[in-house]
Each structure stands twice: as C-alpha cells, then as structure tokens.
Amino acid sequence: MFSGLAITGQTVAFFVIALFVIACGVMLLSMKKVIYMALSIGGVFIGCAAVYLMLEAEFLAFIQVLLYAGAITIMMLFAIMLTKHDEIEKPEPITAHPVWAAIGAAGFGLVILWVVKFSGIKWPQATPDSPFQGQDNVKLIGEALFNQYVIPFELVSVVLIVALVGAITLANKEEKN
Amino acid sequence: MMGNLLTLIVFLPLLGALILGFVPRSNDSQPKAVAMIATLLPLLFAGILYANFDSGQTGMQFTESHDWIHIAHAFQDKSLVIGYSLGVDGLSMPFLLLTAVVTFLGVLATKHMHRAKEFYIWYLILVTGLYGCFLSLDLFLFFLFLEMTLVPMYFLIGIWGGDRKGQVATKFLIYRGLASVGILVAFVALAYKAAMVTGVMTMDMIAITDAFAKAPADVITSSFKQGIFLVLFLAILIEEAFFPFHTWLPDTHEQAPTSISMVVGGVLMKIGAYVLFRIGVGILPDAVQYFATLIAVIGVINIVYAALVAMVQRDWRRLLAFSAISHMGVVLLGVAAMNQAGLQGGVFMTISSGLLSGLLFFLIGAIKERTGTTIIGALGGLSKPMPILAGFLLVAALGSLGLPGMSGFISEILAFMGAFKAFPVLSAVGTLGIILAAVYLLWAMQRTTYGPTTAQLEGLPDARAVEYVPMVVLVALIILIGVYPSILGDLVNHTISSYVTRIGG
C-alpha cells in the first residue's frame, strides 16, 4: 500500500499527523462520556489543521483552528452543558444496528479506497513545487473570493443570517405572555 | 347538419351530469328524468347517424377534427399534435349503436336507489367515456375516454354494489388500470414508429394506420410489431376479461347494481374487442397473423374453460359473466382466423354478446328485485308467478346459447366459418362451447323457471310496463340481427374487407 514511498521528514510528519487524527477519531467513537468525545473532536480538528498546512493551505489551517478548534468546540461544549451533560452512554445489548453501520461505513471506505488506489487510476506524480509558489495564500484566496466568487460570498452571508436567526428562534426561551 | 352530432352524442351525457350537479339532492325522480333525456338524445342522434350512414364506404364519416394539444419536442424538433377528432366507420357504427341502446336502457332499468342523484351523475360520466372510446379517432383521446370510465365505475360499484363492493371496486380499478398501461404503451409506441415513417408526430388513428400500411420493413420491423402487439394483446386480455385475467368480471357482475352490470357486460367489456379490431387487426395485421395460433389457442381455452366453470356456478350473475367470457373466446377465434368470415363473426359476436348481456343482466336484476336473490338454487318454478319475465329469460338464454334466428347463432357460425379455415382442430375443440353453453344455460333455466314453485316465490309480481321497454327492444334487436344479419353485416363488411385485403387474405 505504501510501497515506493520514500521516507522523508514530510512523510513521517504526515503519518504521525494522520495517526493522530485517526486516533482522535476512534476515541470520539469509543469514549463513554460526552465531554471526552467533545475533547477528542477538538484533537481531530487540530490534526486536520496540520494536514492543511502540509497541503500548503496556511490560511485555511488558520481558519480551521480558529473556527473549528475554537468556536465550534466551544459552542458544542455550551450545548453539552445546556443539556444533560453528565450523561454516560448506557451500556446496552449489542443490536444489529451498529454492526450494520460498521459494515456500511467500512464498505463505503473500502470502495473509495479501491477507487483511489486500486482501480488503476494514474494519479499525477506529486510535484515538490507548489502551484502557489511565491504567491501569498491569503491574497490568492482574497482575490478569487472577491472577484470570481463574490456571488457565493454574498450568499454565504445570507446563510449565516439564516443560521443566526434560526438558532435564536429555535433556542430562544419561551416568552412569557 | 351532421357537423357536430358526434360531439353532441359524446358530451350530452356529460352535460346531463353537470345539470344534475345543480339539481337539489332531495329529489329522486328528477335525476332519473335528466339521465333519461341525456341518454335518449344520443340514442336518437345515433339513429340519425345510422340513417345517414353510407355503408358502402370504407373511410370515416361525420368526422370532426380540431387540434387540441401540442406537446413540445415530442419527436425530434416537432411537436406531437393531439387532435380532438371524432368519426365513425363501419366498425365503430355498431358499437356506437350498441352503446346508445344499452346505456339508455340501463337508465330505464335503474330502480329506485339511495343517493340517486350521485348515481346518475357517475352513470352519465361513464356513458360519455363509453361513447368517446368508440368515436375517438385519436389514440390519445381514446385513452382519455377509456380512463374516464374507470372513476365512475369505481364509485358505481363502490357505493351501490353488493356486500363485497369495496373490494370488488378496487379490483376492477387496479385490473383495468393495469390494462390501460399496456394500451398506452402500445399506442405511443405506434405513434412514434409512424412518426419515423411520415416525419410527423401524431396520435391520429387514421394517419398511423396509413403509415403502418406503407411502412418499409426496415423502418418498422416485424419484431417491433410483434412486441407491441403482444403488449396490446395482454392489455386486451384484461380489458376483455379473458382467461387468465378474467377474475374481475364475475366479481364485478356479482356486485354491481343491475344497470351497471348491463353496461359493463353490454358495452364496457367490449372496448377491448374494439381495440383488438381497430388497432390489432387494423394497424398490426401481420403481427396478428404471426400470433394467430396463440390467439386461437387462448380463444379456445376461454370458450371451453369459461363454459365449464359457468356450469358449476351457483349465482346467476357469475354464471352469466363466465358465459360472456366463453362467448368472447369465439371472438378471439374469429380474429385469429384473419379472414373475412372470422373477423365479421368476431364483430357480430361482440355486438351480440353485448345485447345479450344487457338483456340477461336486466332480467336477472328484475328477478333479484322480486325474489331478493340470484342464487340459482334458491329459485325455481318462476314461470308460474312471472311468466313474462321467465319467457324473456328463456329467450335470452336461448339467444345466448346460439339459437338460430337470434344474433348469437349468426355470430358463432360466421366466426367458425372463418376459424375452421385456419384452425380446423382448434375450432373443433371450440365447438364444445356450443354444447356446454346449452348445458349450463338450460340447467340454470331448468332450476330457475321450471319445476314446482316454492311457497315464498308464489305470487310475486310479473313484469311492469316500464320493464317491457328494455326487454322488448333488446329482444327485437337480437332477433333482428339473427333474422336479417345484413343490417349489421353491411355496416362492417367494407371496413373488414379493407383489413383483409391489406393482409392479402
């Protein structure tokens, strides 16, 4: 699977990060306490940010840390606190459901793996030179965002308004009449 | 003068239904009067058409045609033009008259019933659908009217039916709904193939017939025709209640009110046969020829099987249903022969079976009204309290078993004259039906009108004046066709000749 892969600093780093991300993911699945799960997802987000960095998306890595590892995790913690936060997932008899879910998820992963690695697709040889060489990542994004993608950008603002209003409307406590 | 007569015939009943919608609900006799007028006028108009009909001509007469729907990009860059076009020719004329007579008599036969207004509304909608089926020159229009019969039938059985009405209404609906699928697939496929020949997309029956008649073999392959015919034929088997798709018919007859049984057995069921003649034989004659043996075998199975099953029925209405199935088997046999006599016999049998079914179901309805039952075993010696009804029942039964001098015989012999030419052995087996018809009908007669009269049947009233009309009219027509078959034969002769010459038979 990994044959022909030269061991360089970069690859080692990748595998370490990848292992960390996957480990955090598995922890998320196997933890009993909700609060631990929330913490492990933070790990995943941070690991992902590191992967982004390896993919030369500095700006997005930054956003990832800010948005996910920061804002979203905090938001989640709030939500957990608002609901029954000390709840432990009850041990229960093994039903068919998780088994099928595992089969489904694993099967899904295997199919994608097959397509990516074994279906005979010839991926281009990775170039050590970045396509964005010498260009400011943020500037590139900014230019594209405010020229080519200005319409979706504006639309996202509407989406955010909707989310905002929606969240307030739904989560707001009942007004007393 | 003849300009819009067909439109009038088709839509007058619907107009009647609309008017009924505004009649106050409490009144009972008014709806019947409206319904009577709304079915009598088409009958009169149909009579006028018949009087002015030129039977020496092959083509459509009294045609009306307007463009109706243009369906964009249906065929390449062209629209599919669906026309509102009506017309009659020698083939549809008998069906038109049959519909006119039976539907009018159906109103007469309707007894006082609850929710009378609704009953007649649905009835009249049904009538419009029936007329439309036989008068449409456009396949789309035909299909539309065919579907239009479904909804009223559902309610007519579902509201005014017997003890299993809900179940049977649904059965009717699903069966015929599925049959429509086959018909629609076949129709549209035909239209597309015809468009490939002519370059014009249309659902016009005549245009499609012409296109198929002169299509080169590489554009419309024979395997295509055979495939489409099979689909169509399957649908016809259901529509026409042929074995093994017949089980809806006995149930329907058993549950439906009298007048609806008349219309179902008299007209509705015959739509399948009409399609078989008009589309099967008219457009796909070579496919019919190709499957002739299959059709004949199915025909014979129906004749014999239905007759044997009819023999052991306990309920008159089920017996008559199976009897009708058996008779319609003869139609298949005649069609399979694909010659003049066979086809003509097929048309004769269809019409004859329609009239006889109408009459028989009316009589059984009248008996049920008096005795409260149609179970053969519960009846007996009816000749004594009601000699007139018993007499008409006897006449109808005799007509049904193919007694010469009545329409059944000439139909049977014509069909067999054709069939024996093509399938001597199968036809010989088919003649068993003639014997069996006598067996089951006379057996039932023997147990119904003959024998000693039981006490509770004693003193029941005989036919009322108004009941004479359906009986006399239908018997008169049955005998007229039997004694002077040219009255029907001359109508259809030319049209069928044109079909036969096309296959070089």
Add this chain to the structure above:
Amino acid sequence: MVQNAWLIPLFPLVAYLLLFVLGRRAQEGIVTAISVLAALAGFIVSLLILSDVHANGASAPYVFHWLTVGQNTLSMGFEVTPLNAMMLTVVTFISTLVLLFSKGYLHGDARYSVFYQYLNLFIFSMLGLVISPNLLQVYIFWELVGLCSFLLVGFWYFKPEAAAAAKKAFIVTRIGDVGLFIGIVLIYVATGTFEYSGVFEAFEAKKFAIDWITPDHFITLVAILMFIGAMGKSAQFPLHTWLPDAMEGPTPVSALIHAATMVAAGVYLVARAFPIFEASPDALTVIGIIGGITAIFAALIGLTQNDIKRVVAYSTVSQLGYMVMALGVSAYAASTFHLMTHAFFKALLFLAAGSVIHAIHHNQDIRFMGGLWKKLPLTGWTFLIGALALSGIPPFAGFWSKDEILLGALKSGNTTLFVLGLIAAFCTAFYIFRVFFMTFTGEFRGEKEVYEHAHESGSVMTIPLVLLSIMAIVAGLLNSPLTDHAFEHFIFGGGEEIGKVYDTEWWLAGLATVVALAGIGLSYLMYKSKSINPEALANGPLRPFYQLSLNKFYVDELYHVAIVKPVVWIGHILNFIDKWVVDGIVHLFGEGTYIGSLGLKYSQNGQVQTYGLVTLIGALLLIGAAMYAVGGVK
C-alpha cells in the same frame, strides 16, 4: 305453383304471430280455428305443389340475398323437390290432424294458447327445414325445431321430469347438432357455398379448398359429421336417450314431433344430402351399422317397457333405425318411403295412445290398463290398425316399406343388417301387440272409478284417428308392385335413380310377414291367452336379459357415470382452480404487495439513524454495483 311454396311455412308463422298477439288468454276455439286453418291451407298448397312437382319435376331454388361476407353471399330461400314436396304434404297433413286432436287433449289447460303457439312455431320451423335450399338454412330450422321440441316437451314446466326431459332433449340433440354444425362449416370452408347444388357439384368433382386432408377422407369426415347431426335428431344409438324421455310432453307433441316429423328430419337430411354420403362408402357403412344397431337395440328395450308412450317411443327409435339403415345400404327410396308410412302409422299410434291416456286421466302405465276395448272401441280399432302397420302385416303401410328396407339390406350383401332387421321386426310385432293386448283386452287393472268414467273422446280427437288409420292402411300401396312403385318414380323426379332399387322379392315379403306374425303370436300367448307366464320368464332364466332391457341397457346410467359426472367434476375442479389458483395468484400479488407495503411501513421505525443506515446501505449497494460494472481503468 312451385314458386308459391313459401306460403306453406308462412301460414303457420302467421298463425303463430296471431296467437302471440292474441295472448295467452285467447279463447280455445279461436286458437284452434286459426291454427287448424293455417295448417289446412298449408296442406292444400302442399297438395297442389305435389301435383305440380309430379307433373313438372323439381324446381330450381328460389333464393334471396341474406348476408354478404366479403365477396361471398349467403342466401336464404326455398326450393321444391319431389322429396320435400312429399315431406311438405306429410307434415302439413299430420299437423292439421294433431292440431285438431289437441283441442280435445289439451282442453282446459291454462296455457292452451301457448301450446298452440309452440305447435305453430314448430310447424313453421319444420316446413322451413324441409324447403331449405341450402345447408345453412337447414341448420337454422334444424335448431328451431329442436327449440320447439324443447318447449313442448317442457310444456308442463312445473313437472320436474318434464323440465329435465326437455333439457335432455335439447342437449343431447345439440351434441349431434354440433356435428352437423362442424360438417356444414367444413363444407363451406371447402366449397365456399352452402347451396345444395354447389355443394353437390364440388363433391362430385372432389375439388376442395382444403389442404389438411385428402378429398376422400374429407368427404367421409363431412358425411359422418353430418350424420352425427342426423343421429341426434333422429335419436340414433347412442344419442337416442332423449327421445323416450321426451314422452313427458303432451301426447299430441309426441305424435307430431317425436314420431312423424322432427325425428325424421335426420333421415330427411341424409336423404336430401345423399350425394354427399353416396360419395363415401365408408360413411355409408357407418350409417348402416348405426341404423341397424339402433333398430335392434330400441326394439329390444321396447319389449319390456310398461309406459305406453315409451313403448311407442322405442318403436319410433327402432323404426328410425330402419330408415337410417336403409340409407346406409343405399336403399334411398325405401328409406324415404318408410319415412312417409311411418309418419302416418306412428302418429296414429301416438294419438291413439293419447286417446287412451286422455280417457283414463293421464295414466300411462299399461300394467294398470286393460279391457279398454269395450270403452274405447274406435281407439282400439285405430290402435290395432296402427299396430298392424307397425308390425308389417300386409297390406298395411308398414309392410310395404319395411319389406323394401329388408330387401335393400339383403341385396346390399350385408347379411348381418338383414338379420338384425328381421329380429327387430319380430320384436316390434311382439311389443306393440303386447301393448295392444295389455291395454285393450283382459280386465282393467287400475282404479274402478277411472274405468267407469272412461269414454271415447269427441270428434276432434276421433276424426284424426280415423283419417290417419286410413292412411296407415293405404299409404303403403303407393310404392307397392300393385301401383308399379309410383312413389319411387315420383321421388326420383322422373330422373336418374338415387341409391339402389331392387325388384320385389315375394319370398322375402312372406318371410317378413311370418316373422311379424310370429311376434304377434308370441305376444298373444303371453298376454292374451296367458299360456306363457311373462313374469316367470322375466324372473327365470332370462332375468339378466329382462333386466337389461327393462333398464334400457343402462345407457342413461352409463352416460351419467361416464360423461355427466366427469364433466361436472371437471367444472368443479376448474371452478376451484379459478377461485383459488387464477384469482388466488391475483390475490397473492395483491396481498403480497400489501404485505410489502406493511413491511416498508414498519421499516420506518422513527429512528433517524436507521434512516441514515438505510441510506448508507443503499448508497453502498449502488456504488458497489457501479464500481463492479465499471471494473477499473484498463
């Protein structure tokens, strides 16, 4: 005159329609008058036509267009040949008498008028059958006479036996009719016409538009099919069972329909279409054998029957067997001649029997009769004449015709048939005189009261008896050497001989007479002088034969077991299949779909994660299948 032959059936038709319009409440006198006058008019016209034909020979058919089938035209019409001229006369003559007789017999019946309607309809149909110029028309009227027979047998509908007998009559004859139906349809298919002339030409040339069978076999096939029709109508073995049962009908009906006219239609048909049969020796052989078997078979049954009408009925079957046998040995003239004479004396016998039955309040069992000679002398005389004619005692009518049939059988070289005929003649003489002796001689064995009131009926009933008696005496002379076989010459229309004609053999006539006398003698010994005890015979060594004969050789029972029951069972089985298999499959689909629907409904368990899982599994299956189909990049 010949061109006016259509009038003959028209009279009874008009009478029928008149009576129909008058309704069932019409006065008996008016009803009778209309009917008898119509029949009489027909008889007069028939006589005129007869003389016309005698003078000028057969006419060409008069036809009119009836129905167009493509290029072909089916026509209806009429024609007069010597044969049907003879038939017309006989039918109208006997009809007139029977109509008259019925006035007395049916007097007071609530449905008197209906009875006359049916009779008129029958006469019309029978005449229509006779003057048909084509097979299709023959078939049409063939069925119509069957219908009238059905109606009249079941006239007393409230009697279950009558209803059953009517039904049986119709169905059994219909089995035969289907043979005829197939036959004429095949003829049409092969020759393109129903007209006798066209058909005969084609059969002579043996050119048929049919390729699945050789011409010779085709002829045999068609001939036998048509003969099956004749078998049904003329009650030939094995389709004879309906005729004795048909005696449930009023006696005038038995006289007219089941003795003189309708049952002879089968014979008439074979005779009329004789060129078809003549072309096939095999078919003729079959016909001869069937006729012979019927003759002896029915005669044997007749020996032991106790119902007066049944005995006469079996004798009818037997005599019809004679006629058919005659046709089978090509004794065309003899057969048609016997047809005529038989019509007279059998109608006579039935009417006389009817007179007896009428006199003793509708009792038909001869075991409860006896000594009626004193009470009903005229009836006794006429019955005796009829019996003598039937037995073939010279110079009565039956003698001449039966003799010719035996002669034909002998000369044809078929000795078996001849011997069968002789034995049948013996039996005939025996049983008819058994009836005579048991009815008219000895002591009355029924209720005294009935005997006291028994008296000769009015003139409406006796006049027909007398007239028929006269005919039964003299009709035979028409074809005797004494008249130089006038009938033969007439029936051949002065042209070629049809079938075979032989000179009278006097020794044979003598032998036949001796046999008949022997039969009468035995009957006398057993039932008049009682020197032989019939009961001892029946319970003694001949018991098995007696039982066989008494029970009509168990044919009905055999049919019931071998045909009726199995067919009904098949019906039940098919009905079961229809309900549980054909409809069952439909319901199974319906129920299956509904159960599927319930399954889908309950798979909707409210758990969003289940929905997600289903989505995932569905997606996985779809993607997996797709990837399998794509199979990677080559």
Add this chain to the structure above:
Amino acid sequence: MNGINGVTQLAFSDVWRVMAPEILLVLGGFLILVLDLFMNKESSRRLSPQLGILFLIAAFVMTIRNFGLVSDQTAGGTGELLNLSNMLYVLDDFGNVFKLLFTAGTALVLLMSIDFFKQNPEVKVAEYTYLMLFATTGAMVMASSLDLITLFVGLELLSISSYVLVAMRRNHAKSAEGGMKYLVIGSIASAMALYGMSFLYGVTGQTNLAYGAQTVIQMWLQFKPLLTLAFLLMLIGFGVKVSLVPFHQWSPDTYEGAPNPVTAFLAVVSKAAGFALILRTFLWGFSGVFGDVYIYLVILAALTMVVGNVAALSQKNIKRLLAYSSVAQAGYLLLPLAVLGKGKSIDNIWLALGQTSFYLVAYLFMTMGAFAVLTVVTRQAGNETLEAFRGLWKRAPFLAVSMAVFVLSMAGMPLTAGFIGKFYIFLGTINTEMYWLGGLLFATSAIAFYYYFGVLKAMFLKDSAVQSHDKIQVPVSLTVTIAIGLIGTLALGIFPDLLMKFLNGLHWFGQ
C-alpha cells in the same frame, strides 16, 4: 472572455440584469427582518406574509421579464449566455422556469401560512416569512448557478432555512423532531454530495460545470471509476434532498412533523429545487458521458416509483400518505433525465426539460391544493388519519370535490394536469424506446390507484364519523389556495396547450 483567475469587475447593472428576482427576494427578506427588529414587541407582525407575497410577486414579474432578456440575447445571436463571473451564474430559461415555479410555490405557501399563523400564535411570523424568502432565494440560486460552490451555497441556504422552518413550532415536539431528522439526514447528504464534488473538482481542477464538462469528457476514460463515484455521490446527496428511494425515509417523518404550509413547501419548492440542481449539475457537468451513467438514474427512478407507491398502500395517515406519494412523484420526475441516456439528439434534452417543468407545475397545483384541503379537514377532525376525510362529501362538497380532483390528478387520471404531465414524461420513455420504464411509470400509477382511491373512498363512500351537520369553515386564504390549485389542475388537464405553447418557445439553455 476573462480567465478564471482573472479579475472580473461585476457592475451592478449586470447583476441586476441577471439576478433581479434573487436580489428582490433577499432585499425583501432583509426588509422584513429589519422591520421586525425595529418594531416594538406589541405591534403586530401579522402582515409579514402579505409583504412577503408582494416581494414574491415582484420576483415573479422580474422573472417574466428575464424571459424577454433571454430571448433578446438569443435573437442578438451572440451565442453567449447572459452570465456573471465567467459563467458562475447564468440567466437562461431553464432557470427562469424554475424561478417562476419557486416564487409561485412560495407565494402559495405563504398564502396558506396566513391561516396557519392564526392557529399557531407561538410561531414567529416575521422570522418565518423571511426564512421562506431566503429559502426561495437559495432555490433560485440552485436553478441558475453553474458553479459547484454557488450551487452548494444555494443548496445549503435552502436546506438550513428548511431545517429551521420545520422545527419552528417550538412547543411542538414533533416539529422539532422532524427538524432534527431532516437536519441529520440532510447534513449527511450534503457531506456525501460535497465528497462527490470534491472528486469532480479533483479531476477537472475547477468548480465551474460549464468548463469542467469539457475536462470530464477528456478524462473520462482515465478516470472512469473516480468520475462515476463522484457522479454517484452527488446523486445520492441530491437524491436525499428530493427523496429518492432508498434515501427517502426521512421525508414521511419530516412531512408529518412540519407545519402544513412548510410540508407543502418541502414537497413542492424544495423538491423542485432539488430537481433543478440535479438537472443543472448532470446535464452540464456530465452531459458528454451521460450514456455511461444514466443507468443509475434509471435504477433509482424505477426503485422510487415502485417503493414509493407500494409503501403508501398501507398508509392511513394522510400526511404520511402524501409524503410517500411525493416520493413516488420524485421517481416520475427523475425519468425524463434518466431516459436521456438513450436520447440521441439535443431535442431529447428539450423534451426532458419540458417534461420535468410541466410535471412540476402540475405537481405544484395539485399538491398545494391538496395540502390546503388537508389543513382544513384535519384541523376540524382533530387527527390526521384518513378517518378525518370520512363523509367529507356530505359535510363539505366543495372540499371533497377539490380533493378528489387533486387526488385524481396525482393518480394520473385524464382531464387533470397530473395525467398530461405523466403522459408527457411517458412520451420520453417511449421515444427512447425504454418501453418497460414507461410501462412501469403507468403500472405503478395503477397500483397507486389503491391508496389514492382510498382517499376518495373515505370522502364519498363512507359515512361521516362525526356529526354531518358540522359544516366546515374554510378560511379565505385557504379557499383562494384551493381555488388556484383547482383551476390550475383542471386548466392544465383540459387545455395543456396553455403551458405547452409556452414551454415550446423557450430557450432552455439560452440557445
């Protein structure tokens, strides 16, 4: 033409030309939002839906104007679509038709909502209204965008608004539960679709469908598994949105939980938007290789028709029944696209687009009408089962007859819009010689008779369970909705040329 990464200045006039309806709706939404913020608590916000309807009508009118723009452009013969940001957002009649549908649909939904607010005072009127408007904007974006990013944003705008709308009855546990289910499944679907989009982007290197399509054709042979996977993942993601089987299970629950007008919105507008998205994506992105992938659409369409109809057979809850019915309708709606795999010419595409839009219009009328009737009847009966409809014929003939028309139209009975729509779709299947598929279309309809006629049976055949003299009061807004539905259903059924002629003259993709 500018390079993809070049700098394109968007002038407002250009944007207004192309996006006028969207802009109007967004402005309207914000206007209501602002009004809501600045009005004091006591003042009534009851007029918000009316205001919203006004904006929708304005957007409708602007859309009609846009037809003229497209046809001018075509007449001008430049061969270039009116577009923004280098084909990121286009103006063509395909989008216009859908926009008409969305604005009309949402307007009807808001009309129905007026009554809903009266019955449910706890629902926040203003929020509800502008969320509706924003959702409609999202749907419009889905119909007009040619860029994966924009499509995705539009899709999420619609979806997120819908989640909120479904859950909006706050004291109503079912409402929140429906929202939760929709949200969970919808988010998973979004992730799936995005995953597919990422593969598509991976092969083409761009997010634009118009340009990407060329690359797809070039790369097809080398990347067939990956591209097929991308196609399928997107199909699954979109399939969940339009509830194709087996991705449909959320819809009965959500439909049941949502308020009636929102259910109608989901069934009509959201579903139509999903189909707009599907058509846009697959007809542009995969048009060159459609012959290789159409079979999956066929499979899903067939499965959807069969399962949707069969599942509905045993359903007694009328809202769930309509949900299953709408599942089945999704199957019919997928057919025109699916049969294109065998369509040889460009005309087949026009045919398919005509079919989809005609059916959607018919579907709009009958579904809106049906939900309006359902709202009245179930409220009066106090439950949502078929029992509520028992003897309706006697209690409220107008409602019963209207419902009968809607139900018959859904069942595909002649003289209703539903029949013509089905027949139109059917033509495509026969045209491409996929007879069995056409047969299946009508055969499943025949099976569907069972449950559609079950509704009729309840209304006409059975006697009422409640007192028959309880006359039903129908609010004006619902009467208008029912009347519009009735007129539309019948008019399109009897004179389909009203719409057919219009569809025939369209420049679907601005050609």
Add this chain to the structure above:
Amino acid sequence: MLSVEQFLTLGAILFCIGLFGALTKRNIIIVLVSIELMLNAVNINLLTFARFGLMPSINGQIFTLFTMTIAAAELAVGLAVLISLYRNRNTSDVRDQDLMKW
C-alpha cells in the same frame, strides 16, 4: 514523496469514522460533530486536489472556505434544534426521538 493517494486515504478514513459516528452515537451533539468530521474529510480532499490534483488551483481552497462556513452554520442550527428538542422532550438521546414512525 507524498502524493494524492495518501491524503485521499486519510480523507476516506476520516469520512467513514464520521459516518459511523453519525449513525451510531446516541447523543445528538456527537452525531452533529461526526457530521462535521465528514465535512473535514471533504475539506482534506478538496485541499489535496488543490495542491496535488490533476490541475492544481486555488479553487479548492475557496471551496473549503465555503464548506467550513456553511458547516459552522449548519452546526449552529443543529445545536439550536437540539436545544429546542431538549426543551420539549428533556433528552438529547437521538434514539428517544421517535414520536413519528410508521
């Protein structure tokens, strides 16, 4: 040298973990988080293609940016729905949410 495949594999694994979590975890918050995980996997994919793809371009990063934003919005609404649900039913267990079925 690292190439597309490794990153895609990582993405696929992450996606499946998220999928499995979304389908099995009982707490709705965790379900929502698992969905975020799936979106993160998508982001890895997009960025991979932006860097190592057939035609590397900045568009992938833009796409990621939008995905992230919308994922956040979605999560926010999700949590709000959860709160609303919790208020009504007093549970955040996804398996208790089956008022509507059949």
